Amino acid sequence: MSIDWIHFTPWTALIGGVLLGVASAAFILINGRVLGISGILGGLLVPRRGDINWRVFFLLGLILAPVTLSWALPGVIAAPRIEASNLAIVAAGLLVGVGTRYGSGCTSGHGVCGLSRLSLRSLVATMAFMASGFIIVYVIRHRI
Amino acid sequence: MNRISEFFIGLLFGWGLLISGMTDPGKVLGFLDLAGAWDPSLAFVMGGAILVGVAGFAVAKKRTRSFLGAAMHLPTSRDIDRRLIIGSLTFGAGWGLAGFCPGPGLVTMGSGEPKAALFVAAMIGGMALFEVLDRRAVSQPN
Numbered sequence: 001m002s003i004d005w006i007h008f009t010p011w012t013a014l015i016g017g018v019l020l021g022v023a024s025a026a027f028i029l030i031n032g033r034v035l036g037i038s039g040i041l042g043g044l045l046v047p048r049r050g051d052i053n054w055r056v057f058f059l060l061g062l063i064l065a066p067v068t069l070s071w072a073l074p075g076v077i078a079a080p081r082i083e084a085s086n087l088a089i090v091a092a093g094l095l096v097g098v099g100t101r102y103g104s105g106c107t108s109g110h111g112v113c114g115l116s117r118l119s120l121r122s123l124v125a126t127m128a129f130m131a132s133g134f135i136i137v138y139v140i141r142h143r144i
Numbered sequence: 145m146n147r148i149s150e151f152f153i154g155l156l157f158g159w160g161l162l163i164s165g166m167t168d169p170g171k172v173l174g175f176l177d178l179a180g181a182w183d184p185s186l187a188f189v190m191g192g193a194i195l196v197g198v199a200g201f202a203v204a205k206k207r208t209r210s211f212l213g214a215a216m217h218l219p220t221s222r223d224i225d226r227r228l229i230i231g232s233l234t235f236g237a238g239w240g241l242a243g244f245c246p247g248p249g250l251v252t253m254g255s256g257e258p259k260a261a262l263f264v265a266a267m268i269g270g271m272a273l274f275e276v277l278d279r280r281a282v283s284q285p286n
Contacts, residue, residue, distance in 0.1 A: 004181035007174055009165055013185040016164020017192025023157035024193065025200020030149050032210035033217050035157060037246040042271045057147045058154040062247065063254035065158020066167075077162050080252050081170025082259045084242040093249075093263040095238025097270020100246060101278075103231025104221070107245045108157075110232070111190060116197025117205075117218070124224050129236030136240030137176040 024113050027058075036109020037062070038100035103129070145212055158251045164189040167252045169243025176240050 027035040033054065040055050070077055084092065100106045103125055105114065110129075114122020165171045165185055174183030207216060239245050244252070244263050252260035 001178055001182050002180075004174055004183040007171060007181075007183045007185070009185050010188050013164050013188035014192040016160045016162070016166065017189035018196055019156060019160030019163060020189065021193040021196025021200070023153050023160060024197050025204075026149075026156070027153050028204040028210070028216070028218070029200060029207075030211045031146060031153070032212075032214035033150075034219060035153070037250065038271075041246060041250070041268070042274075045268070045271055045275055053147060054150050057150040059250065061151040061154025061156075062158045062250050065155055065162060065251050066255040068155060069159050069162050077255070078165055078168050078171075080168045080255070080257055080260070082243070082257070083170065083173075084259070086259070086262060089242050089244075089259050089263050090266040092238040092242035092244060093266025094270040094273070095234050095241065096244070096246060096249075096263075097238075097267040097272075098274050098277075099231050099233070099235030099238060099270075101231070101271050101274035102227050103235055104228065105232075106235060106247070107239075108247050112193045112197055113201070114219075115190075115194050117201045118198070119219070119222075121222055121224055121228060125228055125232040128229050128232035129239060132233045132236030133176045133240035134178055136237050137173055138179055140241070141177055142179050 020108075020112055021116070024108070024116065028113070034109060034113050036105050036113060038096075038106040039104070039109055042101050099129075146214065149212065157247065158254070160193075161248050161251050164192075167248045167255070169248075172243040172245075172248070173240070176243075 024035040027033050031054065040058055043051065044055050066077060105125060110122040110125040115126060161167050166189055171183060171185060175186035204216065210216060242263060244260065246267060249260055249263045249267060253264045
């Protein structure tokens with residue numbers, strides 16, 4: 001292992017991370033909801049009366065984040081580097097969609113909120129998706 | 145009040161993802177690539193988030209109502225079962241394949257990136273597939 005010092009950005013990572021923590025804490029304290037993106041989005045596919053609007057308003061804020069941030073702090077958003085082909089993107093989306101619903105959470109629900117709640121269940125889930133992420137990237141970048 | 149708060153918390157979470165660099169799949173894959181040139185940034189993102197989150201959830205666990213008077217929807221399941229593990233392994237495989245997880249996929253779609261929109265469309269397809277498979281499993285117990 002060698003550290004990629006060129007791309008390593010400890011300060012913006014930490015500041016951005018703190019914002020994720022503040023948003024997650026605010027969501028449970030103010031609205032009584034766990035900030036898990038896959039659960040919030042997935043719940044819209046089986047809509048129940050009175051359980052729709054909060055999801056829509058949250059997701060609307062999320063999607064409008066790039067536009068508003070580029071007004072507030074121009075130049076702060078790094079251009080995304082997307083190497084995957086369209087076919088790989090579709091396969092990845094399907095795996096993420098099915099997997100997060102079976103596993104009841106993703107990086108936000110299990111990774112941030114679950115670990116913050118000191119949930120063993122979320123720790124196991126986080127270790128599982130990290131492990132398979134490490135393995136897939138190893139195979140793709142170093143074995144194919 | 146609730147709707148305003150939900151909107152702005154979504155916005156804040158999106159800003160956090162953008163500032164942290166997690167909306168860049170190249171940066172996520174740089175973290176997942178232990179054998180290559182490793183970018184530890186994602187560990188700092190998680191560290192910062194959990195530092196604040198632990199305090200927030202410690203307060204939340206003691207409350208019966210939210211600040212706005214809503215019920216506290218804290219998870220109750222403690223099951224560590226096959227669904228949790230197989231599901232999370234599947235999610236991780238998709239995450240490593242493209243470098244997108246659900247939040248950054250949605251935010252980057254909001255940046256107008258066509259590949260992120262394609263990812264989100266496929267992800268919603270995957271979630272719909274889960275609903276169909278799960279309903280079938282419930283209606284046909286073996």
